[in-house]
Amino acid sequence: MFTQRHLLGIESLSQQDITEILDLAEHYAQHNLKQNKHLDVLAGLTQINMFFENSTRTQASFEIAGKRLGADVMNMSMQASSIKKGETLIDTALTLNAMHPDLLVVRHPHSGAVKLLAEKVNCAVMNAGDGRHEHPTQALLDALTIRRSKGRLHRLIIAICGDIAHSRVARSNMFLLGKMENRVRLVGPKTLMPAGVDKLGVEVTDNMAEGLKDADVVMMLRLQKERMDGAFIPSEREYYHRWGLDEAKLANAKPDAIVMHPGPMNRGVEIDGILADDINRSVIQEQVEMGVAVRMAVMELLARNLRKSKEEGASC
């Protein structure tokens, strides 16, 4: 049973934890198709979304998830506020803590920052992405998408392609898919491959044909604009030529391989636009849909653990 107080990363989860979260998320995925989506699972609880880094999509997904479960949701854009005034992360955490939130959703540009904050507050903390470290709900929603499409989440060949070095999505996915006993391949230019990653139980290649060979899942990553010109790769067009996903490269994968992307996409850089929209191959829209379901599931489980710890605290 998933007993953790926070969801800080995939690394600390067990196979059973992951399956429990995904099973509940599957239930919510069905539920989200109903016309009346409102539930009272989190009624009376306060959820604060703190984003120290810009995000429209992820923040919206967490907000919808919380609202559907009946929580009172508040968004704080932290770039504009206190950190500019020199307040430290710990002070911000203590200030918020005094307002008694129940769920804190945090995104921060520095690795480990969400964990640091979680140590200082009394509520449950969900990591919505910390630096290059982890983005656990993204990996969980990817896993649910794969499971729905492939009917299983083990013994699959999964190629994660592109800018691995700067990607927390790649790290969380690598941990999750490894834990569930899949073959994970990392594919991308050597300049975007982090040092020593081959020691973490994955196969590494810079050749797309080799990396995609017989893959069941092809997961593309976003290439940040600022990394395109000269510093890590010579140019956008050379990147697209060698590592951008198109029909020809995808032909190396299994005929029924699915194409994934965490969004937002750079069409014509890491992925061919037509391929991204091909409903027979691309599950990119479903990933977004599963995002809400997965976040609802995690919130429900964290709220359950939070209640339990409070009851135990009250009884002793």
Added chain:
Amino acid sequence: MLTLTNARIIDPEAGTEKLRSVVIKDGRIDQILANEIKTFPAGKVIDCGGKCLAPGIVDIGVKIGEPGERHKESFRTAGLAAAAGGVTTMVTRPDTTPAIDTPEILDFFRRRAADEVAVNVLPMAALTKGRGGKEMAEIGFLQDAGAVAFSDADRPIENAKTLQRILTYANASGALVIGHVQEPVLSKGAAVTSGAFATKQGLPAVSPMAERIQLERDLALVEMTGAKYHADQITCASALTVLERAKKAGLNVTAGVSIHHLTLNEFDVEDYRTFFKVKPPLRAEDDRLAVVHAVANGLIDIISSMHTPQDEESKRLPYEEAASGAVGLQTMLPALMQLVHGGHMDLPTLFRAISLNPAKLLGLEAGRMAEGAPADLILFDPDAPFVMDRFELLSKSKNAPFDGRRMQGKVLKTFVAGAQVF
């Protein structure tokens, strides 16, 4: 007159440990007597009970918060920590605010030190104005004002031509230059050493090769100019081969390492523990062992605490944003005893690296266990076990990575010029 009897004398020069009595007169070691002799000159007699008596530690690279950061460390607290840690000479860093780059600031610094500190304080001065790496500081005036060495602390001089000229000028003035050998562009923003661990943590990382590159460059310039040069911290195996080559070629070069790089490795950072964030970042275990070996065989000359006080606010931050450095004045001896107890080196070898060699490098009489040498001595129990509690440290800042660790080795008494300061 003071006599310390029945002491296990650690003599780094001779490489021996022997039971002896030491007679101290006028601040100096007057006589060293065989243990059988039981009649001592008049004055106080202390029975050391067979515990170790060694030359006091000469610690090159101590950061004191004055001027500018007294909330982190003052002369008073640093002096107390040094005395309690067995450091009889603190060779201080110029990376203060403002930097110690003029004779006027140096004069202020020395007066504060003389007023507040019982152990010896020898200041280093900045190599360039404001440690900016561009214009040479007044090396001559600063030498006259008492600067024993010149360093921009943790900032390498980026421009090779600037460093070439500084080394040439310093050489003509007989000044010792201390360099920080981390290639600045490669190491910019890096918080940990690159590798599988850094990748897993998602932290910006630097390869240890950045150290070798900068050392190669600095040593090439030393070869050009003939200057006297000390590399502050050598922390990886690949830099050791470069160092060895330079020494074999007869360059006037020495090298140091910090207690942290000798006793901790990259995995200690686990869970983003910022107290383990130091500069350069902690290395892989293979590199740590290589550096320990280099100290044992004398390739690395000097061990420093690299005492860098940081307050809680500077450390309780996300890892990338947190300040670097750890306090070390008081943890130095117990941390290093780990290497002795682990069989990596004996006590005379250790004291060669923490007392004799640093004293020699700076031309001091200290660091020796010989008649006529200054009576800067420490009495310590190499075996006494304890659990390190950072809040018991006397430094104003408590950023010690060894907090909670089981350690061995306690300083019992510290003498400076024959006077007991701890």
